[in-house]
Amino acid sequence: MGVSIFGLAWRSLMNRKVSALLTVIAIALSVALFLGVEKARNAAKSGFDNTISGTDLIVGAPSGQINLLLYSVFRLGNATAEISWQAYEELDARSDVDWTVPISLGDSHRGYRVLGTTDAYFEHYRYGQKQPLAFSAGDPFNDLFDAVIGADVADKLGYEIGTPLVLTHGLGAGGLNDHDNRPFRVVGVLRPTGTPVDQTIHISLEGITAIHVGWESGARNPLANAITEEMIRGFDLTPKTVTAVFVGLQNRASVLRTRRDINTIMSEPLMAIIPGQALAELWQVMGTAERVLLAVSAFVIAVGLVSILTSILTSLNERRREMSILRATGARPGHIFALLILEAAVLGFVGAIVGAVMIQIIFTIAAPVLSSQYGIALIGTGPSLVDLYTIVAVTFAALFLGIWPAITALRRSLADGLTVKV
């Protein structure tokens, strides 16, 4: 069978297996890095955007919109101020408000945040594509000292229904600040969501109030231990303050007007944010780092491409004979040119394919580990158009770079004539 120019290029590369293989590996690694960063970036973005959905407004004490988002949704940082229960009730009573979920933060259990809330939380909180929270075991809290734990908490701490747990005042390690006189009991475990909910322990707002009886000063009152559970159950446990409120509106179209009302005409100063908008602003802040990373990995591809040049240019000397044989058997300069740019393109193409497959395998292996160990759900890391574009772009860039060795070989073969003066 005759051999096409492409066949010649392929066989020529196979004849220099080690050099070709090393070049392909360089390209594959750089493409895998680039696609890895790109996919991780997308996964982070979609995971991020999916943290909260279905909530029209988040209301808290006036601070910054990113700050409010961070502590209310991501459980990061602390609220600088709380809002009063009266303000919450005023909010809940508004005619344009459909539902409200008050939350109260500030305590922890072995590093996991404790969130005080109401039954409405399990009914209205949505994540991802408006998915509701689901229980893998048990039910929402019913009693004052019931707790519902996220999937990660259950997993990491090995807790199940009935496990007792002692909450800690503040966010530090347990010990002196333990609310050890008021132990809680796990009554429900949530299914994994890939959001901070997985790392949260949910108790009732009244529960929050109850464990802080005797802690009004911020530390344990020596008399606190004298107050029995029965006494506490007799108290009015309506909270004095909450940290933030998730709000669902009757009509989403009124969100801007409602937000303006909350920001301006309430009896105490409040701040309402639109989650999507705040997420976008927060992403912009983080996005810079991520774009820098992407740019760096694009440069790594450029380095990989240069290795194609090196590999072909260094081979040219020992291939002068081959070029003059091809010329003698009738190859036109165009054939020599095509041979060399095809070799470069084949290296780029094969390297890019290998890299794309490699990163797919890595993500396939890593996804279950990441999701079970770190609760990071890799969304949208499957094969995509970006892979295709990257493969095409790398192939054409290689082809383009191949012009250099091609012209060098061409000049030489024209000057050499039929015999190579070695």
Next chain:
Amino acid sequence: MSALVVDIADLDFAWPGEPPLLGIPRFQLDAGERLFLRGASGSGKSTLLGLIAGVLEAQSGKIDVLGHDMMQLAGGGRDKVRADHLGVIFQLFNLVPYLSVVQNVILPCRFSRRRQSEVNAAGGADREARRLLAQLGLDDPSLLSRNVTDLSVGQQQRVAAARALIGNPSLIIADEPTSALDADSRDRFISLLSNEVQKTGAALLFVSHDGGLAKLFDRALDLSEINQSGRLAGAA
């Protein structure tokens, strides 16, 4: 087509920055003629072949190959003449290392439609390549499946001859093809090549420094007889 395969008149050639190498007032090769051209190394033999094959360009004069005016043709035109009508055999390392024996032989068909249709008419490139190899004494199937770099020099040269001959070219150019062979293989190679050339009616331009081979050809010439520049350079 002219009866002359090669017709050279008043040819001048110098490598850039060097004194004139070739100054040939007249050189002709008839169709079907087997010509032995003797020349010392460095006398410009290979350069002359490069000019005839159209991979080099002369400064002035006339080079007609099979009626094509190589001085007037552009690079692409000369390439086409070479691809269609010429077969070339070098002294050494004739074969593309990453192609099989048969792939090496049919390489010229890839670059010339004329040769492709010639071999198609003869029953296909593969069959024609195997026929030529067999004619040249290479019909052992185990030999054909071997890596070309594992063949002996004599075998490599015969593969190169088969490649030069495929597709019925009108002119075979051989540049010291036997200088790396021992006396026995050398004579055998020349007689096999001569026979094949005679069968196809191609002309053969055989260049060597070894004047003792002259008797095996129709006609013998010394490059120094036809090259005035060479004589001048030699005298100086």
